[in-house]
Amino acid sequence: SAVISQKPSRDICQRGTSLTIQCQVDSQVTMMFWYRQQPGQSLTLIATANQGSEATYESGFVIDKFPISRPNLTFSTLTVSNMSPEDSSIYLCSVAWTGGADTQYFGPGTRLTVL
Amino acid sequence: GDSVTQMEGPVTLSEEAFLTINCTYTATGYPSLFWYVQYPGEGLQLLLKATKADDKGSNKGFEATYRKETTSFHLEKGSVQVSDSAVYFCALNSGGSNYKLTFGKGTLLTVNP
Numbered sequence: 001s002a003v004i005s006q007k008p009s010r011d012i013c014q015r016g017t018s019l020t021i022q023c024q025v026d027s028q029v030t031m032m033f034w035y036r037q038q039p040g041q042s043l044t045l046i047a048t049a050n051q052g053s054e055a056t057y058e059s060g061f062v063i064d065k066f067p068i069s070r071p072n073l074t075f076s077t078l079t080v081s082n083m084s085p086e087d088s089s090i091y092l093c094s095v096a097w098t099g100g101a102d103t104q105y106f107g108p109g110t111r112l113t114v115l
Numbered sequence: 116g117d118s119v120t121q122m123e124g125p126v127t128l129s130e131e132a133f134l135t136i137n138c139t140y141t142a143t144g145y146p147s148l149f150w151y152v153q154y155p156g157e158g159l160q161l162l163l164k165a166t167k168a169d170d171k172g173s174n175k176g177f178e179a180t181y182r183k184e185t186t187s188f189h190l191e192k193g194s195v196q197v198s199d200s201a202v203y204f205c206a207l208n209s210g211g212s213n214y215k216l217t218f219g220k221g222t223l224l225t226v227n228p
Contacts, residue, residue, distance in 0.1 A: 106159040
């Protein structure tokens with residue numbers, strides 16, 4: 001496994017603003033993912049962050065709302081744009097390696113509250 | 116599509132009691148199966164996994180066996196501790212183009228002294 005960190009760990013934001021969440025891994029990984037966990041709910045995959053190319057989004061999630069970057073093999077960002085209270089969730093990144101790509105390891109999450 | 120069904124919580128047990136959390140799945144092909152645990156205020160930790168039929172995953176006294184015939188992956192522990200209080204998620208990964216994890220809704224376990 002690896003050490004995965006996220007910044008910020010939590011934030012309270014105003015409606016209409018944007019927040020960028022960072023995910024840093026202490027070793028190179030093949031795959032990086034972003035999930036959302038709404039209050040009291042399970043996890044839903046937002047997108048797969050692809051190094052050097054556009055992210056692959058799941059149904060119901062769009063790039064304009066959740067732009068993602070992955071400039072290298074150890075770092076990715078997720079931006080939550082034009083936020084509304086419905087975006088209040090925990091956002092988690094996860095990582096996996098080729099050859100063991102079925103197994104994902106998660107960061108500590110970013111707890112976002114939108115007022 | 117893929118789906119995971121977990122027993123509804125919350126589950127409340129006394130210390131040293133036996134724990135079972137049921138999990139069944141629907142998937143194409145032969146998925147890998149996982150249990151993740153989320154302690155209060157923290158992210159998800161991988162608890163155990165199994166990648167093929169009849170495999171048993173185990174960790175920290177927890178066990179789960181991949182049962183293809185019943186499409187199940189029930190989590191068990193013989194004697195729970197207060198420190199086991201957490202939310203437990205069953206998940207599967209069918210592979211495919213994006214290696215997406217599909218999660219169950221989670222089961223909140225509270226263990227009382």
